[in-house]
Amino acid sequence: MSQVGTLAFDEFGRPFFFLKDQANQKRLVGNEAIKSHIMAGISVSKTLRTSLGPKGLDKIMVSPDGDVTITNDGATILKLMDVEHQIAKLLVQLSQSQDDEIGDGTTGVVVLAGALLEQAEQLLDKGIHPIRIADGFEMAARHAMEHLNKISESFPVDKNNLEPLVQTAMTTLNSKIVNRCLRQFAEIAVNAVISVADLDRKDVSFELIKVEGKTGGKLEDTLLVKGVVVDKNFSHPQMPTVLRDVSLAILTCPFEPPKPKTKHKLDITSVEDYRLLRKYEIEKFEEIVNQVKKAGANLVICQWGFDDEANHLLLQKELPAVRWVGGPEIELIAIATGGRIVPRFEELTPEKLGKAGIVRELTFGTTKEKMLVIEDCANTKAVTVFIRGGNKMIVEEAKRSLNDAICVVRNLIKDNRIVYGGGAAEISCALAVSEEADKITSLEQYSFRAFADALESIPLALAENSGLSPIETVAEVKARQLKEKKPHLGIDCVLSGTNDMKAQNVIETLNSKKQQLSLATQLVKMILKIDDIRSSEGMGGM
Incomplete structure (x- = not known):
């Protein structure tokens, strides 16, 4: 064997490869590897679960430079989290995809993906092959989306009557830091989008909406400049x-x-x-x-x-x-x-x-x-929103909140179909998927039931974050939806005294809900198909 520089060669001139830290390397294959991925995904999902809904808790993120960010926006939290595990990074990208495409529902999509992973783990323990689980989830997601199309309602988008759009923007802003000037910010978001929108082509150019922020003053001093x-x-x-x-x-x-x-x-x-x-x-x-x-x-x-x-x-x-x-x-x-x-x-x-x-x-x-x-x-197409706030953190969070509301209004102009929020759409889909499971004779029926249980994780989290008894509240709403055939009954997060989301004007765009289902299912399917992982000690966590 000859040696040239730092490379070692055998008698045929082929180099030897020295792999570092072989003693510390662990190799996981099969179901063990899949369970390792699932654990990483669930741990990220649990972090975001408490931030869901109007009563969701904020997270404080401190960067390596000491910059502090306080937010309950899922995409921002995940972007600022120091995540090392590769599967956990996929969930970060999942939230970012939802944010780029829709602009809203970034927390919900990660919570749903985490719930699907939990259900997948239970199915693996029952001995069901991961491919059959993944295929079952995909079939269930397709059925849930068809059901969403059935329960969706057409939403009036009219320049002369902006009230319905304002109500939708208020739903988005309800869980944000700006909720004390809820209507003002909702009206600003709607007027900004309508000013730059081409309603004939159903198109909105975000480049024409500029959001400026300045520290000082109150949130109420925020104004829209044409x-x-x-x-x-x-x-x-x-x-x-x-x-x-x-x-x-x-x-x-x-x-x-x-x-x-x-x-x-x-x-x-x-x-x-x-x-x-x-x-x-x-x-x-x-x-x-x-x-x-x-x-x-x-x-x-x-x-x-x-x-x-x-x-x-x-x-x-x-x-x-x-x-x-x-x-x-x-x-x-x-x-x-x-x-x-x-x-x-x-x-x-x-x-x-x-x-x-x-x-x-x-x-x-x-x-x-x-x-x-x-x-x-x-x-007059170009508009600017000038945000005021007591400190930098409030101004930045107000910018993020307003961006979500602007995205939702933009989505309604592109596709004006809506479903009702507060977990109402998820409960309705869960009931439809459970009903379909009874008609399936193959092994996929287990995946269907698991998918229905995962869908219920959203209303359960909403009830829990609102200080209600989760299982009792969700069971009651499910029973009412079954009995009264009203897909707009959801969780009364703001304790207004009614579960009717139509009466509360809690509205979500159909595109946002379908995108959540699609992205979460595709990610879980991808994770279930990775059955080999080699990692150094300590790489298994986040």
């Missing part, structure tokens, strides 16, 4: 703070004289040369400002900065300006005002100017911080 809010102010304190009938030039070129594009340097050896150079610079500045004014602009939005000399000249020439405006804001201003982003002063023409009814500085808080508001734009 235009753009920019975290900047006018470049000179003596410039006017309110402009009307504005024609604005949107520039990505700096206010400075052109620099020679060579590596040569300019040596100034006398006072006269310096004066000539300064005179040239002033002439160039004046030429640039005159070019902008000649195009008809009475406000300049500039992506780059400019020095005090240019700023002073702009004030003298009575041309208000805003500097250091970021790329995304520049694009949003261009969309809102119907203007064009101009990269060179020579290309500026009257047709490329944006139009706005009013541009004003907004002053707030004891620190007199200022922001710029561009309203009554030529294209």
Whole structure:
């Protein structure tokens, strides 16, 4: 055997491979491996279970840098959790998929997946093959989705009557930190989406909705601006703070004289040369400002900065300006005002100017911080939600909550079918799947019954988190649904005195519910098909 560098070769020139930590490696195969996966998934699910529903508890997450986040949003909790186990990471991705696709139901989908894994473990103990369990779950999910289609109702989406949409947004926000200004935030979410929605094409562009947050003030101070809010102010304190009938030039070129594009340097050896150079610079500045004014602009939005000399000249020439405006804001201003982003002063023409009814500085808080508001734009499609809150954590959580509500309203515009929340849809599906199980003669009937039991985990968690007796409450609602054939009876989480979710206006989109069922079932099916795992000591946990 010869040795070259750090590699060892045999007499045929083939390298030897040295595997590290072989003594600490464990190999799990078959049902043992599947049970290991199931345990990891269940432990993640149990963490989120207590955050489900309007009375769900918040989690406090501390990052390695010491940043604190307090939230009950499932996707955010999982994103910030330090998860090592590969199967636990799959649940994180599951929640993220639900968030990306629907924007709501991120906690529910993980709780449902955890419940399905618990049921799968019991079926494995009975000796049923994992493939038969997975296939049974898929058949049951398909049946549950067909049942959801039957019990769904059409929802009116009308620009002239926004109340039903507001009620749906209120259901989403009920479990969030902003629930003390529930109606205000729901109306903001609905008005923001309706402002940018194309109801004929059933399409909503999220790029036109910007959410800005600023610490200070109360949640009640949150407002919707039909235009753009920019975290900047006018470049000179003596410039006017309110402009009307504005024609604005949107520039990505700096206010400075052109620099020679060579590596040569300019040596100034006398006072006269310096004066000539300064005179040239002033002439160039004046030429640039005159070019902008000649195009008809009475406000300049500039992506780059400019020095005090240019700023002073702009004030003298009575041309208000805003500097250091970021790329995304520049694009949003261009969309809102119907203007064009101009990269060179020579290309500026009257047709490329944006139009706005009013541009004003907004002053707030004891620190007199200022922001710029561009309203009554030529294209009113772009809107900005300006969130206020006592501290950074509240502002960030309010942003996440509002995003969920906006997503739900968007989903209703795309597909206006709804089912009722509070666990009503899950109980109804559980009853339908149990009924179907009695008609099946093959082994899959066990999976069907297990799927029905897993569906009940959502209403059980809702009842438990609301301080009710879980089994007693769910059993009572199930009995009523069976007897009265009302699929809108659910858990009275807010203790209003009625289990009728239709009366309480607790509504969920059909797409959200179907996506939860589909994603949770697909993930569990994937986990049940992995029967081999090799891990180092300590990798089995989260």
